[in-house]
């Protein structure tokens with residue numbers, strides 16, 4: 565194993581799905597995901613940006629990938645359900661002949677590009693390509709030509725089941741309301757089909773999984789909501805220790821815990837720091853990590869990955885004044901696990917931070933400033949329908965990576981790292 569390179573083990577910029585990549589078990593969430601997939605429930609993995617959702621699911625998907633049965637939709641941004649169907653059918657060896665036809669133009673040649681607007685229903689025509697090898701094709705399950713005009717078309721489900729596909733749809737929070745509605749209908753059709761081997765897995769960044777897929781009594785039974793939180797200390801250790809060991813590098817206990825601390829619950833940061841440290845040790849032909857390796861790795865992270873966000877943070881907080889509410893608000897936003905934060909949650913967290921009751925009126929001004937151009941729009945407004953359909957106002961970081969930067973600023977002194 566000694567001939568492994570650090571980048572064979574630590575993959576901050578990729579998913580840890582390779583044989584030599586270190587992967588930390590995610591405990592209950594991982595067990596729940598496995599169970600859901602075994603039983604044919606539809607896992608809905610949700611949690612903040614960067615907590616390891618995609619990695620977790622793609623790791624669990626390895627058996628499907630090995631059989632070339634994985635269809636991974638990285639994001640639903642700008643997509644309609646017919647794009648997902650097209651991806652599935654293409655994977656099964658179909659050629660898409662016509663996609664997205666307006667209802668008034670159905671069957672005609674009126675191909676549409678761009679968004680699917682009201683009045684246009686999803687319609688897709690596909691033809692079995694003759695050149696593709698189809699191991700899944702049993703005579704009775706094959707359709708030579710398909711015209712799909714509804715999200716609930718059960719033939720798609722049947723074909724996917726015959727082939728034993730796993731459909732993974734990521735970044736669901738980027739979907740349009742139309743997409744979400746169609747997806748809910750599709751999941752319902754899936755639920756009613758009692759599939760033996762077709763599996764669906766959904767992921768997105770949300771506090772409230774109901775917003776990722778329309779809550780519908782027909783799919784509640786089938787969805788299995790799985791929340792993924794920032795990595796725990798022992799999960800961070802499960803990246804650092806086995807990873808370094810695989811490289812034949814020894815790391816003193818004090819440095820392990822310092823790395824866990826600097827990682828602030830972000831598997832990405834832990835991976836980044838480990839890769840940097842391991843490369844330093846290798847470069848110097850050493851086998852033991854020392855404190856300066858971690859210090860250098862953190863400095864490197866701050867300079868190359870977080871410099872812009874540290875500068876934006878510094879420009880946004882006040883340097884004088886007794887309460888420094890803008891700073892309190894930013895730190896409260898970073899401490900709160902949810903991506904979208906209500907005023908109530910902010911009031912509670914800021915009050916805890918300053919040790920006295922803080923009225924929302926004291927925070928609304930600073931909050932507005934943080935959303936203004938003057939403060940580089942470090943925060944933004946997010947309007948979201950709640951469960952009762954009413955629209956609520958939330959605050960969120962404009963750059964989701966800001967959260968871990970501020971957590972890092974709070975946990976270690978980065979002052980001298982950025983000028």
Ligand SMILES: Nc1ncnc2c1ncn2[C@@H]1O[C@H](COP(=O)(O)OP(=O)(O)O)[C@@H](O)[C@H]1O
Pocket residue numbers: 575576577578579580586587588589590612613614615616617618619620803830831832833835
């Ligand atoms: N369980 C894990 N073990 C090791 N590294 C992980 C794990 N989960 C995530 N990572 C690392 O963190 C990075 C970000 O994770 P990712 O899955 O992209 O998060 P999300 O999808 O929640 O935004 C990955 O590129 C990977 O390097």
Ligand SMILES: [Mg+2]
Pocket residue numbers: 617618619734
């Ligand atoms: Mg992801």
